[in-house]
Amino acid sequence: MSQPLSGVKVVDFSTLLPGPLCTLLLAEAGAEVLKIEKPGSGDDMRGYEPKVGPDSVNFGLLNRGKRSVALDLKSAQGRDAAFALAAEADVLVEQFRPGVMERxxxxxxxxxxxxxxxxxxxxxxxxxxxxKAQTAAHDLNYLAQSGMLSLSTGADGAPVLPPALIADIAGGAYPAMMNILLALRQRDATGHGSLLDISMADNLFPFMYWGLGSGWSGNGWPRPGAELVTGGTARYRIYRTQDGKYLAAAPLEDKFWRNFAEVLGDPELAQCDDRATETVQRVSSLIAARTAAEWVERFARVDACTVEVVSLEQASADPHFVQRGLFERSVRLAGGTEIAALPVPIASEFRASTPCADAPPLA
Incomplete structure (x- = not known):
């Protein structure tokens, strides 16, 4: 079977993360992606650490299976070549500031x-x-300006740096790919393409549907550390164990909350006000009395939505994710080294059968 996007030609003018991840998803579904890079150094991501020899691992992960061509867009010759490629493409992706491509x-x-x-x-x-259209910014800025960062705070009340580039990926790459597919579907019916305006900051607001709904309905705007998913209940918190590790506890439903209390050895806890400070302290004390391994073994016997907080290294070796084949595919860097490919949310039946694909050298 051919892949869903076989025959679709994509010209990619983007750099770093949002656009390249979007076009990676398109490439994994069968599209032919031609990456336009500046002569000499190429995409800035090529210089990012970590590296294997001369190759950036980050660049390799995000550009698996694409082809590259170096064009100087500051020269008439380079612009003419880029125009010719776009004139023959099905999809064009760019992430310059507004007005740059027009100029x-x-x-x-x-x-x-x-x-x-x-x-x-x-x-x-x-x-x-x-x-704000011309404002220079990065992921952290979009989180700050959308209100999301204000809802994630530490014990001192200060916002905490998130460990993921949420706006770039969830606000940029994923919505871009989604809308490209919708536009291609519409083109099938009308014969005409589309201009898609993807704002990373705009696309963060759906993640805070619960807070927006509360504020708009007159039930109060959310406060950090005080709401259902921001630490305002004993049913959704992170607890420290005796050996300095942590449990992520999310027994929100009553049946899970009762099981949680049983495992802690304090069934009456299920009848307590889970929003009370005393309840949080009670749970904290009970969990602090045993090691993480002891709790993992106990919680494995029941449904209580409570697990250990593990490292990324541990997660990548988890038998569950390994069995599901998340890391079976690979990318061959320009120097010849192979590493595991980035797992992407494209169903296996839509992806090529070839397990290894190359990261493009700068041509």
């Missing part, structure tokens, strides 16, 4: 006249319009 003569209005079927996807921090 290069590669804006949607110009290319669309030559290629009316083109799906033109622009990924930016704050979108193509609005007071």
């Amino acid at each position: 290069l003569g590669l804006g949607y209005d110009v290319i669309q006249r030559a290629n009316p079927r083109l799906v033109y996807c622009s990924i930016t921090g704050y979108g193509q319009s609005g007071p």
Whole structure:
């Protein structure tokens, strides 16, 4: 069987994470992705650590299975070559600030006249319009400006740095791919392409549906450390064990909360006010009396939605994820070294049967 995006040609002008991850997803589903890079150094991600020899591991993970061509977009010759590629493409992805592609003569209005079927996807921090459209920013800034960062605080009340680039991936790469697929489906019906305005900051708000709903309905705007999923209940918290490790406890439903109390050896706990400080302290004391291994063994016997907080290294070796084949595919870096490929949310039946694909050398 051919892959769903076989025959779809993508020209990718993006760099670093959001656009490259989007086009990685397209490539994994069968699209032919041509990555446009600046001559000499290429995508800035090529210089990022860690490296295997001269190759950036990050670049390899995000650009598996693509081809690369170096074009100087500051020269007329480079712009003409880029225009010719876009005129023959099905999809164009770019993530410059608003107006840059227009100044290069590669804006949607110009290319669309030559290629009316083109799906033109622009990924930016704050979108193509609005007071913040030209503001320089990164992932942390989008989290801060969307209100998300204010809801994740430490014991001292200060916002905590998140360990993931949420806006880049969940606000940029994933919505971009989703809308590209919708645009291709629409093109099948109309014969016309689309201009897609993907704002990473805009796309963070669905993650806070519960807080928005509370505020809009007059039930109060969420407070850090005080709501259902921000530490306002003993049923959804992180607890320290005797040996300095941690348990992530999420027994939200009553049946799980009762099981949780039973495992802790304090059945009456299930009748306590789970939002009371005394209840949190009671649970904390009980969990602090045993090691993480002891609790893991006890909680494994019942449904209580409580697990140990493990490292990324431990998670990548977890028999469950290994059995599901998350890390079976590989990417061959330009120097010849193979490493596990980035697991991506594309169903296995839509991906190529070839387990290894190359990261593109700068051509």
